[in-house]
Ligand SMILES: Nc1ncnc2c1ncn2[C@@H]1O[C@H](COP(=O)(O)OP(=O)(O)OP(=O)(O)O)[C@@H](O)[C@H]1O
């Protein structure tokens with residue numbers, strides 16, 4: 018099977034996965050592996066919008082941010098996602114894709130600001146669009162940004178590529194007895210407080226009838242398998 022089941026997707030890439038085995042920052046091999054998977058996905062002809070998290074940078078500065086005003090710390094986190102977005106777009110360009118970064122916070126000397134019709138135009142032209150700076154608002158996360166931009170772009174699904182291979186009954190990093198769901202409803206995920214994605218993101222996707230697939234970015238080829246409709250990760254649905 019080589020025909021993708023989606024025409025347009027919103028891919029949420031884990032910021033934390035970018036640091037690989039390092040303590041923080043961007044690990045070159047990790048970003049290149051991620052981009053290889055994105056290239057394979059683009060070769061299928063799927064239109065791809067991307068949101069990347071900031072955990073690899075922001076969790077590194079978090080001890081210094083302790084005691085800071087929450088909104089100020091959140092703006093620092095959003096700026097961390099701009100750094101990751103620039104690195105990702107650069108790596109994608111080096112791999113032969115055409116990428117555009119659009120920021121939810123105005124920093125026009127660095128990247129263009131997010132304008133919805135322009136982003137839609139880029140996608141139609143086959144460019145990969147990276148949405149930086151989350152939603153542009155404190156008290157949110159890049160998961161919510163992924164849900165928001167996914168809905169705005171008319172994506173058929175939000176693909177959360179993270180460090181675990183799906184949604185579990187408990188955090189599998191902390192509880193070895195946790196079991197993985199092949200699918201779960203939004204309501205169940207919210208009611209059970211499954212923290213693989215924040216509740217605001219789950220709720221927005223539920224309201225917009227936008228399914229989510231959660232799978233491992235550390236498993237090479239998993240993204241392509243998801244796009245081809247193969248059994249991979251956990252589907253969160255209505
Ligand atoms: N019920 C659960 N099922 C699966 N993972 C869970 C669950 N509860 C908590 N987690 C944790 O959620 C993490 C994924 O979400 P998180 O938002 O922290 O990371 P990310 O999105 O990959 O990183 P970033 O925020 O840097 O983009 C997993 O690595 C896992 O340890």
Ligand SMILES: O=c1ccn([C@@H]2O[C@H](COP(=O)(O)O)[C@@H](O)[C@H]2O)c(=O)[nH]1
Nearest residue numbers: 070071091094095151152155157158159
């Ligand atoms: O819309 C948003 C998105 C992000 N933030 C802040 O950035 C960090 C990093 O994002 P992650 O999703 O955790 O990778 C996040 O912890 C927030 O502090 C934000 O305020 N608004």
